[in-house]
Amino acid sequence: MKVSSRSADLLGRLGLMLIVYLVFALHLPSYYSPAGVAALLDSAVLSGLVALGVALTMIAGEMDLSVGSLAALAGILAVKLFPIGVFPSIIVVVLVCAAIGALQGWLIHRIGINSMIFTVGTLIAFRGIALLVSGEKTQLVPLEDIAATDILIGKFGIFSVLSLALFAAAALIFAFTRWTLWGREIFAIGGGRSESRAAGVPIRRPIMIAFALSAALAGLAGALLSLKAGSASPLSYDSLLLEAVAACLIGGISLKGGKGSIVGVLIGLFCIRFLVTGIAALGAPFWAQSLATGLLLIIVIVAEAIFAAAAGRFRLAMRRPAPIIKVPA
Template sequence: MIRAVPSMVGRYALRLVIMLIVLVAMLVLAPGLLSLAGTFSFLEGFSLLGLVALGLGVTVIAGELDLSAGSMAALAAVLAVHVAPLGLVPTLLLVTFFGFVAGAMQGWLIGRLAINSLVFTLATLIGFGGLAWVVSGNRAIVLKDLSVTDPLLSSIGVFSPSSLLALIAFVVVGIVLAFARVGREIYAIGGARAEAIAAGVDAPRALSVSFAVSGACAALAGSLAALRSGSASPDSFATILIAAVIAVLIGGVGLSGGRGTVVNIAIGVFVASVVSAAMFARGEATSVAELVMGVVLVLILAAEYFASRWGRKRAQKALRRSRNSPAMTTA
């Protein structure tokens, strides 16, 4: 256990260093982030983006990409406002279950029919978005009884119910990916699908689970946002997909699949959320935060490239030294 700690730190060293650099830079630009209000605001942003990025990251680990996550969040927000009279907990459970089932169906069809997930989820992105407009009556809708959502406005220190739910989701998904059989199958089909299928891995099931997680997380994020604000609009999550993809990539989840963990996703979301919170505190437009996140992503990719290049050169030098050693010469 003790030996695993340095190994884990080394595994995420580059990301942790970048996270620290970004945090220090944003604190210089917006010192108020360290206040209770600033930390609370940061965690609220983390909860929404984190849930969407968490689900999206699982599909990326599986070698796919769920483009419908933003539309699912918007549809879930509209549905949550409609069923809110049932109560807070039933609403969250029903809407999250809806997202889980819709995502599972997507994943199963993608796996069973061998459809490109980009094409399929582009279609469902349009479909879920259109359904959100239909269900909302082509307008923004508001809760009639705001008292239903009062518990979401409470806080425990710097944590709200939304941020606590997001953290719980990260822990649960992390445990499933690391220790459950289906988690290993998700990594297997993401890293080497043909070999995994030949070894007996049920690809449709693994994809169904990964997209179910994405759908459930997006639905939970959308319903929490709608219930917390007391309103929902069909176009309220138009940009969250791009932000989630950037967060996943910043964290180090490989688009080729089979690489990355929940820790990677959390680091990426942390960086993106800190940037957004700092820009908001400074009164900057959302586009400025997106620009900064894009720059951070480019810098990370450049750092990875040079680190990989340096590592290859070290390995080549070590190989040459071993070949030229006296022992090898004598042999």
């Protein structure tokens, strides 16, 4: 059976993820115990939800750098809205964040400004709003009501409510990008704006949708984790963006846009989580976790460049006409 280049790419990344997992599983029994697997899944929820959203903006040829600050703001709002109920507060926060993201996308398209520059500004602005709304203090769920958040720590075998939310979000985003017109438009504009415009593909709508979903997923992550912990700090999640982007790049999302898959994002996410969690479990200092993640990302990027160059040379060789051999009379 013929394997497409896209499938081969995903299989290669999956193989890398399994190698990272097995290296630590051989030394850490917790890596294959039910409780250990459940902890690994839970550790991926925050960066996983954010990575799914950031991936959409990267596929569209843009970048949302504001997700960490927005997640912190979402956590503050979720705790403040807690009196209306756990799930109602989460829904309201997600809708508010989606509207904020859609506005960001509209402004980026309308003004014609680079999204990285624009979202650096909103990153700072959202952090300021979080500090303003919280009064520069950590917000706490009232102690007498903390039992209401127990619904977020429920377990279903190795899965928790939060890890199920991650996989449900991934499944929905996968279906959206694979089988809907609006999802395919995100890939189209990332692959080439001029070509998409010439083909009649709208530019504003997919940009707005990509940023709305990115903000909504960041808001969902911030709300879920803050309510589960029973507290929210306006200065939290400052390093969240780095792991999310690293997961996207390791998973095959292209910085040039138009390339990547949601399955790849999950593979990149768990590559990092298996690596970081394993190093921490072995007692290594925090700097070793960051160093290992950076080295893994560099290895993947260099390997991609080498394979791309080799594939280019192979295609060029295949296009060359065969030499004409003259037979003497």
